[in-house]
Amino acid sequence: MMTSQKNITPNYLSAICSGVISFTLSLFIFFLKPTWWVGVFALISIFIFCFFLIRYVVKLFIHRQIKLIYKLISQTKASKREEFYYKNLLPQKSIEEVRIDVQNWADQRKMEIQKLHENEAFRREFLQNLSHELKTPIFSIQGYVETLLSGALSNPDVNIKFLENTSKNIDRLVNLVDDLDEISKLESGELKLSQINFNIQNLIKEVYDSLYLKAADKKISLTIKRGCELPINVHADKEKIRQVLINLVDNAIKYGKSSGLIEAGIYKVEGKKILIEITDDGYGIAEEHRSRIFERFYRTDSARTRKVGGSGLGLSICKHIIEAHNESIHVRSTVDVGSTFVFELPVSVKLG
Numbered sequence: 001m002m003t004s005q006k007n008i009t010p011n012y013l014s015a016i017c018s019g020v021i022s023f024t025l026s027l028f029i030f031f032l033k034p035t036w037w038v039g040v041f042a043l044i045s046i047f048i049f050c051f052f053l054i055r056y057v058v059k060l061f062i063h064r065q066i067k068l069i070y071k072l073i074s075q076t077k078a079s080k081r082e083e084f085y086y087k088n089l090l091p092q093k094s095i096e097e098v099r100i101d102v103q104n105w106a107d108q109r110k111m112e113i114q115k116l117h118e119n120e121a122f123r124r125e126f127l128q129n130l131s132h133e134l135k136t137p138i139f140s141i142q143g144y145v146e147t148l149l150s151g152a153l154s155n156p157d158v159n160i161k162f163l164e165n166t167s168k169n170i171d172r173l174v175n176l177v178d179d180l181d182e183i184s185k186l187e188s189g190e191l192k193l194s195q196i197n198f199n200i201q202n203l204i205k206e207v208y209d210s211l212y213l214k215a216a217d218k219k220i221s222l223t224i225k226r227g228c229e230l231p232i233n234v235h236a237d238k239e240k241i242r243q244v245l246i247n248l249v250d251n252a253i254k255y256g257k258s259s260g261l262i263e264a265g266i267y268k269v270e271g272k273k274i275l276i277e278i279t280d281d282g283y284g285i286a287e288e289h290r291s292r293i294f295e296r297f298y299r300t301d302s303a304r305t306r307k308v309g310g311s312g313l314g315l316s317i318c319k320h321i322i323e324a325h326n327e328s329i330h331v332r333s334t335v336d337v338g339s340t341f342v343f344e345l346p347v348s349v350k351l352g
């Protein structure tokens with residue numbers, strides 16, 4: 001039997017030891033009683049006896065030790081399945097296989113610890129961002145209410161304006177809480193998708209209608225790209241996809257130039273997928289921000305200073321929704337030329 005040095009089996013080890021012992025003992029017996037058949041008989045019988053004895057002891061020892069290691073790394077009371085495993089499968093594993101199992105276990109633990117560290121940093125950053133987002137509208141509500149109470153209420157030049165501003169800030173808080181609620185539901189997997197077949201062009205048109213006034217304010221036109229009018233049905237959660245499209249088009253308007261153009265492209269790819277693109281000719285997103293805009297609360301500096309930005313949760317929600325459909329969302333952008341957000345959806349499924 002060929003056995004590599006690295007992978008000594010109990011059989012190999014027992015054979016070597018028994019060989020050495022039986023040879024020495026039978027030589028000694030032959031020396032005491034120099035008859036050839038006694039010597040040969042002694043050699044064979046001692047070899048067989050030693051072989052099975054050593055093999056049994058070695059296996060018992062190794063098996064016990066390994067079982068201990070497996071119990072330690074699984075950290076649970078052995079279930080029925082594990083007992084079966086210890087009894088029947090484990091004894092057949094070589095030390096090398098066990099080493100690989102243990103190595104995999106160690107790698108997995110290392111990854112888990114790293115993930116915990118990342119989550120901790122994420123949580124800290126999240127709380128910082130959240131308190132910042134809450135502070136801005138709350139302080140401004142506080143400011144307006146105090147000013148109104150200390151006399152401005154009876155000043156007809158400012159009272160309505162201050163109340164309107166207060167109301168705007170309250171809306172902002174409500175939006176923020178709604179978005180947070182949505183994100184936490186998406187992240188905990190609590191929100192189940194209800195996927196149906198629907199026409200994607202019609203949904204885009206509905207989204208365009210709902211944002212028409214906002215676009216008209218900046219004289220931005222909302223269109224579907226030429227050649228993309230052929231009706232296509234997708235299979236997805238319609239209301240969630242409406243939310244994605246609203247945020248993408250809303251962003252395209254907010255970060256687009258006046259008199260600009262927003263176009264939606266719809267393409268069939270790979271037969272089973274539909275690619276949807278929302279393109280604007282706005283300010284664009286610099287490369288250093290591009291990979292981060294899908295993070296919670298992330299906004300580019302220019303968006304902060306332009307004062308049009310929301311809380312920076314929109315794209316994070318979009319990403320969650322698209323990922324819940326097992327698809328992904330990406331952005332292509334050039335500063336001062338424009339941005340294109342792209343995501344895929346599955347084509348409609350035939351019912352019945």
Ligand SMILES: Nc1ncnc2c1ncn2[C@@H]1O[C@H](COP(=O)(O)OP(=O)(O)OP(=O)(O)O)[C@@H](O)[C@H]1O
Pocket residue numbers: 179247251252255256280282283284285293298299300301303309310311312313314315316339
């Ligand atoms: N079409 C776009 N053109 C340029 N920049 C964009 C565009 N879309 C998003 N961004 C940048 O990405 C950031 C994140 O977008 P996101 O939709 O997550 O947040 P928001 O629009 O600022 O706030 P919210 O959507 O929560 O109201 C924006 O603040 C903006 O800096």
Ligand SMILES: [Mg+2]
Pocket residue numbers: 247250251310314315
């Ligand atoms: Mg947005």
